[in-house]
Amino acid sequence: MTEVNRQVLLRKRPVGVPTVGDFEATEAAVGVPEAGEVLLKNLYLSIDPAIRGWMSEAKSYLPPIGIGEPIRSGTLSQIVDSKADGWPAGQIVQALAAWESYSVVSSRLLHGKVTSIEGIPLSTMLSVLGGTGLTAYFGLLEVGDPQEGETVLVSAAAGGVGSIVGQIAKVKGCRAVGLTGSDEKCAWLTEELGYDAAINYKTTNLRLALKEACPSGIDVFFDSVGGEILNTALSRLNRHGRVVVCGAISQINEAKRPPGPSNYLQLLAKSARMEGFTTLDFASRYDEARADLARWINEGQIRYRDDIVEGLDEAPAHLLRLFSGEHRGKLLVKLADAEV
Ligand SMILES: NC(=O)c1ccc[n+]([C@@H]2O[C@H](COP(=O)([O-])OP(=O)(O)OC[C@H]3O[C@@H](n4cnc5c(N)ncnc54)[C@H](OP(=O)(O)O)[C@@H]3O)[C@@H](O)[C@H]2O)c1
Missing domain, CATH: 3.40.50.720 (NAD(P)-binding Rossmann-like Domain)
Structure with a gap:
């Protein structure tokens, strides 16, 4: 693969509310998956308050993001190369990956296969149905x-x-x-x-x-x-x-x-x-919940608005909106379209 991997890294740990200066954009080579891993092309980033927690040094259910490492993030991604059984190239997945165009992750960080639902945009799989x-x-x-x-x-x-x-x-x-x-x-x-x-x-x-x-x-x-x-x-x-x-x-x-x-x-x-x-805590029941939520969307009982910006470099400023409140609904960053 000749493409470069654009990334947003943690430059320094925030003091109080994060600022865009806590982040740094850079480019790296695209990684190559080893046994049990996949190479993901990231399509959407989920912008969540949990990211702020991982930027600090405090111990949590996941280790802190290291200085100089890409910002960890929930993503909607497409597998482009796979060395993991059951996860074929082309499959769209929810993953725990990072703010970068391509991520190599263990298949343990893939949180489910995504099948599109007629009439519902793919991005919804990371918001109301995510x-x-x-x-x-x-x-x-x-x-x-x-x-x-x-x-x-x-x-x-x-x-x-x-x-x-x-x-x-x-x-x-x-x-x-x-x-x-x-x-x-x-x-x-x-x-x-x-x-x-x-x-x-x-x-x-x-x-x-x-x-x-x-x-x-x-x-x-x-x-x-x-x-x-x-x-x-x-x-x-x-x-x-x-x-x-x-x-x-x-x-x-x-x-x-x-x-x-x-x-x-x-x-x-x-x-x-x-x-x-x-x-x-409820991972074994996600399908049941998604079925109810999709039905309520289709019946018009649930309306929603995803606040989507385009481009990896927009991710830091979008994260800050969680704290200023300058948004409605779920914050997402779009990086790419899925290959069909
Ligand atoms: N338990 C779990 O497993 C789990 C999973 C995901 C998310 N969460 C939690 O769910 C909550 C919502 O997450 P989200 O991603 O949907 O974020 P969000 O509600 O879209 O964004 C955060 C909102 O909080 C309000 N806010 C920010 N700072 C505030 C302050 N100091 N005082 C009062 N309100 C403030 C702002 O709206 P206003 O304009 O209304 O102030 C802001 O828009 C977060 O607390 C997150 O940690 C928990």
Whole structure:
């Protein structure tokens, strides 16, 4: 292969919110797979808060990205050369690869074969029908256990995960209330996605706004933000309420581990529970979830918007939008079309 491999590397570890100066674009030779490996052409990059975690030195479920290494990322990729049984060239896959045009990875980092579904764009396999939709599906339905008529509050509601959570709550006959950081995004939630109410947490008194938007209290709080939003929502939790700990994006750029939720005794007072999860906990049931999500899309019960920019060099600035909130729906970077 004569093509070069364009890459975006970790130049230095971010202090606080990352900047584009923490990244460096470069070119390298395209790798050659060895036994058990495949060479991937990366088609789309999934831009996720988890990447910020891997950029720090903190130990996590995966080791930190090394300085000078390409940024690790979920991808939608096509196999162009294979030395791994069962993974033929031409197959489109979800993978854990990197911000580069080509990646050599072990077949253990391939997270499933992707077959396109008529009427649904390929990129959706990395958003609603990929990790984002699966996180919303299992976090809400398995951890939150919403019942018809209950109130479901969602933080980061206009983001990739949150925009799907509220719509699944509506499918299940719940009242869906979203928190987000602009009036424009509030309008998108209520006017296009079917949320019953939306609150701009940046411009309102959240305690009072929750009282108005959740008159019967909160039965399920699907939280991706943590911090003060979590503390305030806990006060309105109903008896036997459930707090789904999906993420804590308000804490992700903090150098020091923050103090726990100071309002946690609400859980005692309400006989409530707070439970975390990772989407991987449900890996054996992804097909079942994808079938439901695809059906809801086709029936018009789930609407979505993927925020896609083109070109590898755009990836750092797109990642920063997770923290500024300047986006709606799932962030993706398109690198190439699939070969047919
Ligand atoms: N448990 C799992 O397995 C799992 C898997 C995937 C993702 N997650 C978590 O799911 C959450 C959402 O991920 P996503 O990829 O869909 O991201 P996203 O919601 O599309 O983007 C993050 C959003 O969070 C809001 N935000 C950022 N900083 C904030 C702050 N300091 N306070 C309040 N809101 C803030 C911004 O929207 P506003 O304009 O509304 O502020 C931003 O758009 C993250 O916490 C992520 O870690 C968990």
